[in-house]
Amino acid sequence: MIGLAASVSFLPNSFIPQEHSYDMKCRKARPSDVEAMQRLLLTEGKNDYNYLPETEVKKHLEGIASGETEAVLAEIDGKLAGFVSYTWGKHYPQYEPPDARNRDHGYIAEAVVSENLRGKGIGTMLLGMARDELLKKGFSRIYLKRHAENKASARIMEKAGFVEVETFLDPAIRTYGSRKTTVCRFAKEANGR
Ligand SMILES: CC(C)(COP(=O)(O)OP(=O)(O)OC[C@H]1O[C@@H](n2cnc3c(N)ncnc32)[C@H](O)[C@@H]1OP(=O)(O)O)[C@@H](O)C(=O)NCCC(=O)NCCS
Numbered sequence: 001m002i003g004l005a006a007s008v009s010f011l012p013n014s015f016i017p018q019e020h021s022y023d024m025k026c027r028k029a030r031p032s033d034v035e036a037m038q039r040l041l042l043t044e045g046k047n048d049y050n051y052l053p054e055t056e057v058k059k060h061l062e063g064i065a066s067g068e069t070e071a072v073l074a075e076i077d078g079k080l081a082g083f084v085s086y087t088w089g090k091h092y093p094q095y096e097p098p099d100a101r102n103r104d105h106g107y108i109a110e111a112v113v114s115e116n117l118r119g120k121g122i123g124t125m126l127l128g129m130a131r132d133e134l135l136k137k138g139f140s141r142i143y144l145k146r147h148a149e150n151k152a153s154a155r156i157m158e159k160a161g162f163v164e165v166e167t168f169l170d171p172a173i174r175t176y177g178s179r180k181t182t183v184c185r186f187a188k189e190a191n192g193r
Pocket of ligand 1: 046111124
């Protein structure tokens with residue numbers, strides 16, 4: 001039986017995995033979740049397309065304790081199934097309208113779903129939740145980046161309403177395939193929100 005926490009009851013049905021054989025709960029991450037999140041990301045999140053500098057990633061997630069970082073996570077039968085972390089700042093002022101370049105925007109940082117649970121809509125659901133948390137904070141534009149050829153990542157971004165802003169060679173952090181990074185943006189005004 002799927003048991004979604006009240007905080008996600010607004011999610012469209014298409015975001016909810018259809019299997020009924022487990023109990024899934026979604027909620028904001030707490031400092032006590034950080035260790036399990038680091039472990040999941042640095043084991044199952046690793047692939048040729050995902051740039052994960054260990055020290056930086058750990059520090060980013062440790063920011064959950066101070067509130068510098070936030071994350072939404074899914075638990076299945078009490079075990080961490082995946083999360084999306086997010087923050088805010090001036091990550092991509094070059095893509096912002098001139099009057100917004102000195103203001104913070106939302107930034108989605110990390111996304112991972114446990115390998116044996118992929119393809120069930122959990123990544124899309126969590127990305128949608130993270131996007132909505134940033135919109136609630138008043139950030140009307142939200143950015144993220146991925147390896148240009150990370151197909152699963154590209155698909156969840158597309159399903160959550162993110163569109164490509166730019167793709168460019170990024171050999172400093174991309175060692176595989178095209179070695180390109182794609183930056184995507186969700187814009188509240190373009191999505192009738
Ligand atoms: C990216 C990730 C979080 C997605 O999680 P998920 O729970 O599987 O996501 P969803 O089930 O919501 O959607 C995945 C979509 O990608 C598609 N997909 C997966 N692999 C694909 C591939 N190789 N080619 C094309 N599409 C692919 C799935 O078919 C699905 O799309 P659909 O609903 O149209 O069928 C997960 O793959 C992951 O943890 N990857 C490793 C870490 C990573 O790369 N993170 C992103 C860094 S930017």
